[in-house]
Amino acid sequence: MSLAAIETIRGVEDAMEKARAEARAEGQRRVAAAQREGKALLEQSKAEAAARAAEAMRQAERQGEQRRQEILAQARESCERLTREAETRMASAARMIAERVVEG
16 A cells, blocks of 8 residues: 555544544533533423412412401301390390299
8 A cells, every 4th residue: 555545544534533523522512502401491490380389379378368258257247147136035035034023
């Protein structure tokens, strides 16, 4: 083999090795970029999930407070009704006692 052919082959081999190294480096850069993007997406997803959970909690608290107010209003109405009924019965009971005392 001539010296020129050997040098050509060596040049081609060197170029191929350089191309492999560049391809390897490009692959590593792409993997690193994909990992960074993946981490960023994961963090964004976590933040969005936390925000949704916080909003769901606030909504549940608002609904709970609304229901508490409804229950308190119902209890208040019930107490007022029972008080009115008791006052009416108290007046009837007082009349009956007074009648029995006067009769007795």
